[in-house]
Amino acid sequence: MARDVPIHPLASPWGRFHLYSFFIDAPEPAVVDTGVAGSPAEGMAPALEALGRRIEDVRWILLTHGHIDHIGGAHALWELTGRRAQVVIHEADAPFLRSRQGHVQEYASGRARYLHDPDGIERQTRTASAAISGELEPTVLLRGGDTLELGGGVRVSVHGVPGHTAGSVAYVVDGQGDVFVGDAVQVHGAANGFPGYADPDAYRASLLHLRDDVAPRRLFLGHPYRTAAGEPYGVRLDGEQPRRAIEESLTIEARVRDAVQQYLAEGTQPVDGTGHPSPYAPFAPIAEHLGYQGDPTLEPSPFFTTLDGYRRRINRPEETHG
Numbered sequence: 001m002a003r004d005v006p007i008h009p010l011a012s013p014w015g016r017f018h019l020y021s022f023f024i025d026a027p028e029p030a031v032v033d034t035g036v037a038g039s040p041a042e043g044m045a046p047a048l049e050a051l052g053r054r055i056e057d058v059r060w061i062l063l064t065h066g067h068i069d070h071i072g073g074a075h076a077l078w079e080l081t082g083r084r085a086q087v088v089i090h091e092a093d094a095p096f097l098r099s100r101q102g103h104v105q106e107y108a109s110g111r112a113r114y115l116h117d118p119d120g121i122e123r124q125t126r127t128a129s130a131a132i133s134g135e136l137e138p139t140v141l142l143r144g145g146d147t148l149e150l151g152g153g154v155r156v157s158v159h160g161v162p163g164h165t166a167g168s169v170a171y172v173v174d175g176q177g178d179v180f181v182g183d184a185v186q187v188h189g190a191a192n193g194f195p196g197y198a199d200p201d202a203y204r205a206s207l208l209h210l211r212d213d214v215a216p217r218r219l220f221l222g223h224p225y226r227t228a229a230g231e232p233y234g235v236r237l238d239g240e241q242p243r244r245a246i247e248e249s250l251t252i253e254a255r256v257r258d259a260v261q262q263y264l265a266e267g268t269q270p271v272d273g274t275g276h277p278s279p280y281a282p283f284a285p286i287a288e289h290l291g292y293q294g295d296p297t298l299e300p301s302p303f304f305t306t307l308d309g310y311r312r313r314i315n316r317p318e319e320t321h322g
């Protein structure tokens with residue numbers, strides 16, 4: 001290829017935060033991740049206009065995974081393209097694009113069991129209704145190992161990087177080392193200060209694959225994840241940063257795994273040492289060991305998602321093979 005295709009972050013406001021999408025300025029333009037329902041109109045359209053590009057010309061909607069803050073704007077963006085854009089997601093996360101109810105079910109079968117929130121289901125239902133612009137059948141179902149042609153010889157390879165979710169993927173712009181990982185590289189997590197992944201073994205294997213096989217030159221993250229010292233990375237990492245963020249993610253995963261092995265296998269305590277119910281229960285000794293003092297109930301509660309993942313692994317070890 002003669003020259004690198006330009007990549008531009010597109011920030012969409014969301015409460016106190018921003019949600020990040022990325023524009024691949026290819027002959028068939030692509031947007032990676034879509035924020036929530038209002039993001040295409042409120043964030044992407046003006047940002048693209050400032051670049052001299054039009055949102056209606058977007059031809060590819062590339063979703064890194066199925067979480068609400070990544071797929072919520074997909075239907076709205078697809079509408080703004082006159083329904084001409086291809087909508088791309090891994091088959092394992094496609095249920096989150098097809099159905100708002102899929103998000104409520106994921107909550108109910110996982111972290112809801114630790115949050116003890118009587119209004120939790122109702123709250124999740126309201127969030128899914130407000131933040132997801134519409135239910136949508138993907139036009140391209142990925143399995144990992146796929147390639148997408150964005151015109152003019154621009155090719156994007158898809159790598160399965162499960163762990164954060166079962167259907168997380170990395171999109172790699174071939175020949176220029178630009179890699180979009182969504183939330184597959186968590187470092188120390190975002191505002192909650194805890195990394196979130198549903199399957200710890202898959203998460204670790206995906207980090208190793210990214211470090212050793214993909215070896216990004218530039219790494220684009222779904223959120224400005226923080227280091228163990230609480231310093232946020234940007235969402236566009238280059239130089240030494242991609243490798244450092246992946247290494248740090250591996251180190252933190254190992255630390256959590258150690259704490260789990262020390263405390264979880266011995267059985268779990270519903271209360272902490274004071275006799276009062278702990279908001280970290282049944283993982284209070286693990287939180288204490290890790291020095292984690294964040295609010296474990298702050299949704300989407302990566303603390304409970306992740307520790308539930310380790311707990312499932314211990315309870316059903318036969319499923320961890322292969």
Ligand SMILES: [Zn+2]
Nearest residue numbers: 065067164183
């Ligand atoms: Zn996510």
